[in-house]
Amino acid sequence: AQSVTQLDSQVPVFEEAPVELRCNYSSSVSVYLFWYVQYPNQGLQLLLKYLSGSTLVKGINGFEAEFNKSQTSFHLRKPSVHISDTAEYFCAVTKNQAGTALIFGKGTTLSVSS
Amino acid sequence: KAGVTQTPRYLIKTRGQQVTLSCSPISGHRSVSWYQQTPGQGLQFLFEYFSETQRNKGNFPGRFSGRQFSNSRSEMNVSTLELGDSALYLCASRLGQENTGELFFGEGSRLTVL
Numbered sequence: 001a002q003s004v005t006q007l008d009s010q011v012p013v014f015e016e017a018p019v020e021l022r023c024n025y026s027s028s029v030s031v032y033l034f035w036y037v038q039y040p041n042q043g044l045q046l047l048l049k050y051l052s053g054s055t056l057v058k059g060i061n062g063f064e065a066e067f068n069k070s071q072t073s074f075h076l077r078k079p080s081v082h083i084s085d086t087a088e089y090f091c092a093v094t095k096n097q098a099g100t101a102l103i104f105g106k107g108t109t110l111s112v113s114s
Numbered sequence: 115k116a117g118v119t120q121t122p123r124y125l126i127k128t129r130g131q132q133v134t135l136s137c138s139p140i141s142g143h144r145s146v147s148w149y150q151q152t153p154g155q156g157l158q159f160l161f162e163y164f165s166e167t168q169r170n171k172g173n174f175p176g177r178f179s180g181r182q183f184s185n186s187r188s189e190m191n192v193s194t195l196e197l198g199d200s201a202l203y204l205c206a207s208r209l210g211q212e213n214t215g216e217l218f219f220g221e222g223s224r225l226t227v228l
Contacts, residue, residue: 036217041221042221044204044217051214094213095213099162105156
């Protein structure tokens with residue numbers, strides 16, 4: 001079965017600083033990888049996804065992530081964060097097989113302060 | 115286009131009672147998934163329905179059940195509530211069964227068990 005580990009439960013940063021949220025996964029088969037964001041009192045929203053092809057994936061709000069198969073990682077990055085990026089971020093994985101569930105990591109809380 | 119709608123948004127129950135939560139997916143979406151979100155365990159997959167059939171089930175006891183109707187609306191039921199069932203229950207819909215598709219989440223139903 002596949003699993004996801006988000007290495008940091010909380011990441012505090014100052015506004016305009018770069019940020020990296022780390023995600024490692026384990027799976028014995030090929031996977032699809034996703035990052036979702038959850039703002040306070042809201043549901044989750046897709047930031048970006050990796051299905052195949054280029055290992056650098058660009059998403060919404062200036063976020064990007066890099067798929068590294070050898071290190072089984074899918075870290076999320078943003079070169080300059082804003083106060084409005086304060087939220088909880090979830091990495092998720094699913095097998096590239098129809099009908100398999102999307103499994104989420106436990107989340108990373110990004111807190112951006114001025 | 116209306117998003118995923120979950121009702122009720124908040125509810126309080128006592129141990130031993132049962133609860134039914136409802137989810138209306140985005141129009142045209144045929145797949146509905148349910149997740150339980152708690153501070154300790156994060157997002158845990160409950161089940162997924164497609165065309166009224168349960169396609170996948172997470173590792174939850176039989177007290178947790180669900181169903182999907184012909185109009186794709188879904189309900190989940192928890193019987194004999196326990197304190198540990200207190201959580202945010204999130205419903206998500208997507209167009210079909212494909213794992214590449216984005217999950218669109220509702221804002222959740224927050225259940226408190228006293």
